Amino acid sequence: xxxxxxxxxxxxxxxxxxxxxxxxxxxxxxxxxxxxxxxxxxxxxxxxxxxxxxxxxxxxxxxxxxxxxxxxxxxxxxxxxxxxxxxxxxxxxxxxxxxxxxxxxxxxxxxxxxxxxxxxxxxxxxxxxxxxxxxxxxxxxxxxxxxxxxxxxxxxxxxxxxxxxxxxxxxxxxxxxxxxxxxxxxxxxxxxxxxxxxxxxxxxxxxxxxxxxxxxxxxxxxxxxxxxxxxxxxxxxxxxxxxxxxxxxxxxxxxxxxxxxxxxxxxxxxxxxxxxxxxxxxxxxxxxxxxxxxxxxxxxxxxxxxxxxxxxxxxxxxxxxxxxxxxxxxxxxxxxxxxxxxxxxxxxxxxxxxxxxxxxxxxxxxxxxxxxxxxxxxxxxxxxxxxxxxxxxxxxxxxxxxxxxxxxxxxxxxxxxxxxxxxxxxxxxx
Amino acid sequence: xxxxxxxxxxxxxxxxxxxxxxxxxxxxxxxxxxxxxxxxxxxxxxxxxxxxxxxxxxxxxxxxxxxxxxxxxxxxxxx
Numbered sequence: 001x002x003x004x005x006x007x008x009x010x011x012x013x014x015x016x017x018x019x020x021x022x023x024x025x026x027x028x029x030x031x032x033x034x035x036x037x038x039x040x041x042x043x044x045x046x047x048x049x050x051x052x053x054x055x056x057x058x059x060x061x062x063x064x065x066x067x068x069x070x071x072x073x074x075x076x077x078x079x080x081x082x083x084x085x086x087x088x089x090x091x092x093x094x095x096x097x098x099x100x101x102x103x104x105x106x107x108x109x110x111x112x113x114x115x116x117x118x119x120x121x122x123x124x125x126x127x128x129x130x131x132x133x134x135x136x137x138x139x140x141x142x143x144x145x146x147x148x149x150x151x152x153x154x155x156x157x158x159x160x161x162x163x164x165x166x167x168x169x170x171x172x173x174x175x176x177x178x179x180x181x182x183x184x185x186x187x188x189x190x191x192x193x194x195x196x197x198x199x200x201x202x203x204x205x206x207x208x209x210x211x212x213x214x215x216x217x218x219x220x221x222x223x224x225x226x227x228x229x230x231x232x233x234x235x236x237x238x239x240x241x242x243x244x245x246x247x248x249x250x251x252x253x254x255x256x257x258x259x260x261x262x263x264x265x266x267x268x269x270x271x272x273x274x275x276x277x278x279x280x281x282x283x284x285x286x287x288x289x290x291x292x293x294x295x296x297x298x299x300x301x302x303x304x305x306x307x308x309x310x311x312x313x314x315x316x317x318x319x320x321x322x323x324x325x326x327x328x329x330x331x332x333x334x335x336x337x338x339x340x341x342x343x344x345x346x347x348x349x350x351x352x353x354x355x356x357x358x359x360x361x362x363x364x365x366x367x368x369x370x371x372x373x374x375x376x377x378x379x380x381x382x383x384x385x386x387x388x389x390x391x392x393x394x395x396x397x398x399x400x401x402x403x404x405x406x407x408x409x410x411x412x413x414x415x416x417x418x419x420x421x422x423x424x425x426x427x428x429x430x
Numbered sequence: 431x432x433x434x435x436x437x438x439x440x441x442x443x444x445x446x447x448x449x450x451x452x453x454x455x456x457x458x459x460x461x462x463x464x465x466x467x468x469x470x471x472x473x474x475x476x477x478x479x480x481x482x483x484x485x486x487x488x489x490x491x492x493x494x495x496x497x498x499x500x501x502x503x504x505x506x507x508x509x
Contacts, residue, residue, distance in 0.1 A: 126449050128450065129450075150449075152449075153449045153450050153452075154450055155452050243490060247489065251477060251478050251481045251482070251487065252478050252482065254474060254477075254478075256470050256474060258470075297469070299450045299467060323471065324471065324475075331448060331449060332449060351470065352463075352469075353464065
């Protein structure tokens, strides 16, 4: 056993992120930290994300201050870990395939409660609210306290911004509970005139999010030779089975169609390796497991893509739990680093009320993305007779450097076949 | 539980599910999935919360009967 000193670097929460702003340190120099501990809150164009770590270590030195903007890959802290072999995941930013994904233990992670912050200094706020509070240099903690400790919303921040009277000493400072660490709040008196002027620009920093998405898809379209395939999935059998299942369980255990669909896709990706992995430095590295990124729309625009690790091993019930947790965390702006990294393939769904078909852009360095259109009824000819069936138009966009249309077509064909036997999806894999 | 309390309960749950929603922007008679951009997960969360708190089961086949605020209040009152 040797002691290993190394830097903790600003991680990348996605290929569209170039820098992050260190909102808050949750550890101090000298602290001993354990694998899975959240050490910092980092502000990105996707909102605030908690940085959890993959190792046991001691914090030797904090290299950046709260409020600092740091480029991806730059050191933010010096750590010392007592370890023999394991390499900290965050020091190796692009090679996320070997991420010790066990940090996502579905049986132990608690769903975020609307009343309770995950730890004492972290204020739950929606991404839009956090963005505006930072722009306006308002304290989220103070706003949270003024609103009975509810999750801070955009409207609360806007209200706080209006309430801010330039003549009163400081809204921010007086309402601050002790021990709460504030984000940037310099010059709250001197700048109040400027505040009034900048208030014209309200709402979420949509520009930053739009720019990040633009950078990613531009890179994807430039570097990845996409090909596209479309397959109509007959989900009637699946719908029937799902309906029977949902009628037989308590309401809290009902499943959404997405759960068995994602299970089917994840299990098939294990045997269709050309669609699951990363293309890095001119070479494809197939994933050892299926870490399925699931695109979630944010209210107010934009996307986050939390990752379901080892998705091929999940039962439909655990898949549903994972989805619930992700949506709830994305809405509350409390996503954790380990749940945003290491994706090997992405699924994006248009939802129940929307377009019948979507063609998606691959999220680099992944090599495939599966897009599911809205479920709807169609007249199909089966065995020379007309039938009304529930269908989903699924499309696959895949990387021609890694696979060909033939294997893509086989994957989609197998997916449709698997959905005709829904009972098998309810059996626990393995 | 009277209609007013029920209304408050549904609005509170909606705000818990999607924190950006303001109670006074929830329309009475418009499909709130569309008016508030709720997705199927949000809607399921609402059904779970309301069922558990009112002890009225809302089976999936009855989802079309609870798509607006007023419809949901009526459904709970009648069951």
